[in-house]
Amino acid sequence: MSLLNQQQLETISNAITEVEKQTDAELVTVLARKSDDYLYIPTLWAALIALLIPLVLRFTPFWLDGNELLWAQWSTFVVLACVFRIPFITLRLVPKSTKRWRAASLARRQFLENNLHCTKDQTGILIFVSEAEHYVEIIADRGISQKVDNLIWAKIIDDFTRQVKSGDTQAGFIKCIQQCGDLLKQHAPYTTEKNELPNHLVII
Known part of the structure; x- marks a missing residue:
């Protein structure tokens, strides 16, 4: 800029x-x-991807039980929410x-x-x-x-x-x-x- x-x-x-x-x-x-600042955009994208994890796993050889799946979703959400807040990335998600x-x-x-x-x-x-x-x-x-x-x-x-x-x-x-x-x-x-x-x- x-x-x-x-x-x-x-x-x-x-x-x-x-x-x-x-x-x-x-x-x-x-x-x-x-x-x-579009701060809500990274959160929305991270939440959407985290919610799709069970659907993605259903088409793979891997499957997780209830606690493992919940942990995977939360971890994915937190990591992506942080990554997506990088300004360069955020603007491309909007x-x-x-x-x-x-x-x-x-x-x-x-x-x-x-x-x-x-x-x-x-x-x-x-x-x-x-x-x-x-x-x-x-x-x-x-x-x-x-x-x-x-x-x-x-x-x-x-x-x-x-x-x-x-x-x-x-x-x-x-x-x-x-x-x-x-x-x-x-x-x-x-x-x-x-x-x-x-x-x-x-x-x-």
């Missing part, structure tokens, strides 16, 4: 500042390491739909927590990335969403997602911010000086 140093953070902040000189929109960028759902939920929570719904002209825009899930989303408040079609944002999101998957998150942010800026200066051009929301990258 990529880590951004201070220079990279400043580069992103400067890119936001430059874009906001050309538009009335307020951009906020958020980077999450991951959207959930269904893709679950990862997307958790990341999307966190994006919407960040939109509210960063007060993007409180700008004077409803021009807040969130650029959200969750690295572990390779998830990117752009959420625009009403003042922008009424002017820019979702299909346009989708193209920018697809480009950014590819860069996140390749581990180039910082460059992805810069390109995404610039692409958003090109759109916003057309649909929400600069009219007055304001800076209602912070320009730095929020890392959670």
